[in-house]
Amino acid sequence: MVPKKRKYKVVIAYDGTDYSGWQYQDNATGIQQVVEDVLAYLEGAPVRAFGSSRTDAGVHADGFVAHFHLTKPIPPKNLVRAMNSRLPESVRILKAAYAKEDFDARLSATGKEYRYQLYQADIMPPKLVPFWTFCHRPLDLEAMRDAAMRFVGRHDFVSFAANPNRELESTVRNIFSFEVRKSGPRYVFIVRGDGFLYKQVRSMVGFLVSVGKGNERPEAVTELLEAKAPRTARVETAAARGLSLHKVFYRPIGNLV
Amino acid sequence: MVPKKRKYKVVIAYDGTDYSGWQYQDNATGIQQVVEDVLAYLEGAPVRAFGSSRTDAGVHADGFVAHFHLTKPIPPKNLVRAMNSRLPESVRILKAAYAKEDFDARLSATGKEYRYQLYQADIMPPKLVPFWTFCHRPLDLEAMRDAAMRFVGRHDFVSFAANPNRELESTVRNIFSFEVRKSGPRYVFIVRGDGFLYKQVRSMVGFLVSVGKGNERPEAVTELLEAKAPRTARVETAAARGLSLHKVFYRPIGNLV
Numbered sequence: 001m002v003p004k005k006r007k008y009k010v011v012i013a014y015d016g017t018d019y020s021g022w023q024y025q026d027n028a029t030g031i032q033q034v035v036e037d038v039l040a041y042l043e044g045a046p047v048r049a050f051g052s053s054r055t056d057a058g059v060h061a062d063g064f065v066a067h068f069h070l071t072k073p074i075p076p077k078n079l080v081r082a083m084n085s086r087l088p089e090s091v092r093i094l095k096a097a098y099a100k101e102d103f104d105a106r107l108s109a110t111g112k113e114y115r116y117q118l119y120q121a122d123i124m125p126p127k128l129v130p131f132w133t134f135c136h137r138p139l140d141l142e143a144m145r146d147a148a149m150r151f152v153g154r155h156d157f158v159s160f161a162a163n164p165n166r167e168l169e170s171t172v173r174n175i176f177s178f179e180v181r182k183s184g185p186r187y188v189f190i191v192r193g194d195g196f197l198y199k200q201v202r203s204m205v206g207f208l209v210s211v212g213k214g215n216e217r218p219e220a221v222t223e224l225l226e227a228k229a230p231r232t233a234r235v236e237t238a239a240a241r242g243l244s245l246h247k248v249f250y251r252p253i254g255n256l257v
Numbered sequence: 258m259v260p261k262k263r264k265y266k267v268v269i270a271y272d273g274t275d276y277s278g279w280q281y282q283d284n285a286t287g288i289q290q291v292v293e294d295v296l297a298y299l300e301g302a303p304v305r306a307f308g309s310s311r312t313d314a315g316v317h318a319d320g321f322v323a324h325f326h327l328t329k330p331i332p333p334k335n336l337v338r339a340m341n342s343r344l345p346e347s348v349r350i351l352k353a354a355y356a357k358e359d360f361d362a363r364l365s366a367t368g369k370e371y372r373y374q375l376y377q378a379d380i381m382p383p384k385l386v387p388f389w390t391f392c393h394r395p396l397d398l399e400a401m402r403d404a405a406m407r408f409v410g411r412h413d414f415v416s417f418a419a420n421p422n423r424e425l426e427s428t429v430r431n432i433f434s435f436e437v438r439k440s441g442p443r444y445v446f447i448v449r450g451d452g453f454l455y456k457q458v459r460s461m462v463g464f465l466v467s468v469g470k471g472n473e474r475p476e477a478v479t480e481l482l483e484a485k486a487p488r489t490a491r492v493e494t495a496a497a498r499g500l501s502l503h504k505v506f507y508r509p510i511g512n513l514v
Contacts, residue, residue: 091383126272
């Protein structure tokens, strides 16, 4: 008799500093590998975990989602405890639940929210270094907000993707919202969309910072989107350490905005 | 003609995770060494920096103070920039000023404030790991506050020092205040005193956490202080990563409380 397999959905937070992102890479461990190693220990056999996103090397997550099957009958609450007791401190399972068979962490996602943290001051406090990017030059908040709004909507983001040739599918994506919050020296960029190209969030944030510094005009966002030309050196990639995958949505997009 | 030497006072913040504390040690670099290396580069000759405190390996600082002499005439504002441009991101000079010849970072100090950060919840968020200690068990805030108040005043802290034989002087210290703040799962222990013995702050916080967990009664603080017996295994040392030297005071103590 073949043992019954149960499908699980887990929400994962991680400090991505020392990882190659979710996926395996030659030069660094992937979060996927760390999670699969723990699952293999619990299951007593190899387990494949499927993630909602790739996430770049050095990028963090507060709400990454993955799914996998287990034969061992472990209630979700016990699974959280069992996994966390064996995972490194830099990776935590926040929640686990049984998932329907047709649930897929990546394909079922209706949207994602990324957050980018930037600290603007003369001196960067050492304790912010792990999760905040530093900017010495003062930033024009209103110009950045104007520019951010121009990303909202369905556009071809080829000008804001690091390596369009890596994309097998369309480079058209839908941005639902793009907010720039400021609290003293702390800026947080919050972007929601149906999906993002390779390094798209960091390219967009990098460009917003250029606008904030006065090196680019907000209108240049619209011009670059309309040009649909491959990315040039004009679009800088903001450092990975400021970026986190904040949340993955699975409800209809209508509820999001 | 002997060049004129100027005395400087600097305020330093650092992420102590990868350091042996302020002082040199065989197995890890000290903050002192990192600072002196940069000063030697600016001066073109070896410079000795004198710190306000030892600080243990892995402990952080938001307001460590040091003094040193330079022959090169560098205005304090330029010194901040020049030092920060060569220091690692984990060490920042926050302020610099000329100091009077009789100023001594350690001997002139009238008090110090340490802060200890502890996160109490079922799951520790990975982004808090570098500067917060984790506690799974719920804590009794009122019992910890009661216990903390018992440390306040002039006492022999031999029962709360890791290795009293290291102390050449008296083990009597004066605690001005000891506050326990709570905001959701975040506890911050704030202690001010005229000085602290080796691992005294972490021993006191470790004991407060034992009280919070219900393993010790608040009255035990008074009993241990009165016993004046060398520290036993009953007093645990809280992990270094939650502790920061927050501020060093140089005004008369009367202004402090």
